[in-house]
Amino acid sequence: MISDKMLQLTQNNSVIRAMFEEGNRLAAEFGRENVFDFSLGNPNFPPPDAVREAIIDVLNTVPPTEIHGYMSNAGYPEVRAAVADSLNRRFGTEYDARGIVMTVGAAGGLNVVLKTLINPGDEVIALAPYFVEYGNYARNWDGALVVVPANPPTFQPNADALTAAITERTKAVIINSPNNPTGVVYTRETLQNLADALTRKSREYGHPIYIIADEPYRELSYGTDVPWIPSVYRDTLVCYSWSKSLSLPGERIGYIAVAPDAADYELLTDALGIATRVIGFVNAPSLMQLAVARVLDVQPNLAGYAENRKLLYDGLTALGFDCVYPDGAFYLWVKAPNGDDKAFAAAAKQYNILIVPGSSFAGAGYVRIAYCVAKSTIEGSMAGFAKLAGKYGLSKLTSDN
Amino acid sequence: MISDKMLQLTQNNSVIRAMFEEGNRLAAEFGRENVFDFSLGNPNFPPPDAVREAIIDVLNTVPPTEIHGYMSNAGYPEVRAAVADSLNRRFGTEYDARGIVMTVGAAGGLNVVLKTLINPGDEVIALAPYFVEYGNYARNWDGALVVVPANPPTFQPNADALTAAITERTKAVIINSPNNPTGVVYTRETLQNLADALTRKSREYGHPIYIIADEPYRELSYGTDVPWIPSVYRDTLVCYSWSKSLSLPGERIGYIAVAPDAADYELLTDALGIATRVIGFVNAPSLMQLAVARVLDVQPNLAGYAENRKLLYDGLTALGFDCVYPDGAFYLWVKAPNGDDKAFAAAAKQYNILIVPGSSFAGAGYVRIAYCVAKSTIEGSMAGFAKLAGKYGLSKLTSDN
Secondary structure (H helix, E strand, O other): OOOHHHHHHHHHHHHHHHHHHHHHHHHHHHOHHHOEEOOOOOOOOOOOHHHHHHHHHHHHHOOHHHHHOOOOOOOOHHHHHHHHHHHHHHHOOOOOHHHEEEEOHHHHHHHHHHHHHOOOOOEEEEEOOOOOHHHHHHHHOOOEEEEEOOOOOOOOOOHHHHHHHOOOOEEEEEEOOOOOOOOOOOOHHHHHHHHHHHHHHHHHHOOOOEEEEEOOOOOOEOOOOOOOHHHOOOOEEEEEEOOOOOOOHHHOOEEEEEOOOOOOHHHHHHHHHHHHHHOOOOOOOHHHHHHHOOOOOOOOOOHHHHHHHHHHHHHHHHOOOOEEOOOEOOEEEEEOOOOOHHHHHHHHHOOOEEOEEHHHHOOOOEEEEEOOOOHHHHHHHHHHHHHHHHHOOOOHHHHHO | OOOHHHHHHHHHHHHHHHHHHHHHHHHHHHOHHHOEEOOOOOOOOOOOHHHHHHHHHHHHHOOHHHHHOOOOOOOOHHHHHHHHHHHHHHHOOOOOHHHEEEEOHHHHHHHHHHHHHOOOOOEEEEEOOOOOHHHHHHHHOOOEEEEEOOOOOOOOOOHHHHHHHOOOOEEEEEEOOOOOOOOOOOOHHHHHHHHHHHHHHHHHHOOOOEEEEEOOOOOOEOOOOOOOHHHOOOOEEEEEEOOOOOOOHHHOOEEEEEOOOOOOHHHHHHHHHHHHHHOOOOOOOHHHHHHHHOOOOOOOOOHHHHHHHHHHHHHHHHOOOOEEOOOEOOEEEEEOOOOOHHHHHHHHHOOOEEOEEHHHHOOOOEEEEEOOOOHHHHHHHHHHHHHHHHHOOOOHHHHHO
């Protein structure tokens, strides 16, 4: 009696659920400390203390009916203004409060943007490998997801491949940098080439093709410049979330940012607020809006992730695995030694190591290893990875001798 | 460049926005204290102190990565179990944690349910007058809203009218009691008649027709029994929210409850969790999940609303207005003296009184007056209402003399 779309999703979902259940089964059999679960992008470091202090400050200084009441669907005016000011200070931009719409996380923001832009049959482009939910988000609003093939070994998207994928039905391109699942940060050159392609095609078809910048990992870069995409391409809708930067994924708090010179600015920003209401979000959670507005300048502490990154990257490359060097996010993208990522993930499970096949991200031939885990998980997994290297006949250490 | 659906919504929205802007204009001209805004269902009483204490308790006793991290899309297992236990204690039911899906408010819950149930072209029935967003929610998922006409003067829905509206494409009926906008609580007899009609039609068409019970006002009853709908009809999906009962509308926290004997229970509950993720809610806000689980037995303090209700109902009936006696919620449903609700609302604005025409709820001929306001707003408005009564030639006071 459920809908056909949901029946299909429920059946497909069982693959991922099976992984969780397998993790629990392994933990029960071998003990949780002997299972090395790299499957989830759930930050293991707590939020900065400033977040807790901000929540308490809101509770102590703002009247309860204001903390917990309705506000404009797009968010508290003062929170939207504070976000705009913060962006303007950092990026030399000219956002105003109207262009900021507070959202139920970046996933909420993406759905608000897609609902706002898409007519049935319109196309949205994703650059492989990409977060698998993008397809579901587009189909929520009767759009079609068109996939630009991955560009190994750098995984910097190719502008010609993007151009080839654009049709007159293309409404937007989703760009996610730092990238899930590869950890790659798109360079300014890459972004400029993509923007040039979009500008040409927008002109050819006589309507703007928007960039939807999915940016939950914006602050998670290990020294590499993360270019501000709206400075490269005018018609960019940024979907941000504090899920990863402040370790708040459960709170569902983020924003959409639209620059004042974007096409149809007033109509677009009005529609984003209305879409927020109509989808049933109504507004971003109110206490958390007021809390994040108090910590806009708090930067994440990346030392732990940086340490994990080095430990995992150095460890696996020393064993002969072919890893994409991760400039950002908290994922390592590793080539399946014989090209079969599902077989590789299954083999890893023999050593109680849980990793996600790249096929789940339209990135067959690779696996994603999420290193937002305890250091001990990485250390404990290395014996298993060494056995995997032996099983696959990797020989880097030997040949170095 | 925005979608056709959103363009239409943006244009229609301007009517409601005009009301807000008019309110601000009037406040600027006459002073906020001289404007009597009855247009919004935003609780004016603060949450019970226990809510603040619960939030602080969560912050003090739960590790931050658990408070703010991801959990199952359907919510924390212990929160879902606590909600099930609470329902079972109150209603003698047998819910288990699996049947509880935590949601981003009732609006989020309704969209999760509709996404889960509807195929394109399926029909969802609303009983007029009804909350206007239901139509948008159904159309989000390519469903059609079918409206059963209002049944004045009691506004208890008529089962024969419901039967006449059901087709083989009917997937669900939305029931909202205590009702927005009328304040009417549907009686057990009304609900039993509706349930009997649905049982007959479900059998005739060979598939269950679900009741979606939209229940943000469940706790807001002034002595009248609010029947527990799943006890009357098995295939009921309850969408609850703490927005009104605990004055937390900005926090977006609620749940869906499915009883274990509902049709397709396991598939349905799985699909509801997946729909929560796929729409972009991901999960209900995490801190607030843990907080509400600590105050499940806290009852709202209705004394203030009860006082407002009496003041407004007695005042307006004494002036000769024809009001539906409100057994629940915080709305008074008043007949427009000459039947033209839009003209009546416009006339009220001349006296700085803001009320919503019933046409906005498929209830032409009536207006909605939200009394979740300061007592002084009601007291201050009475002079204006008296002049309105005079203008419309109402004569009850005179004829009583």
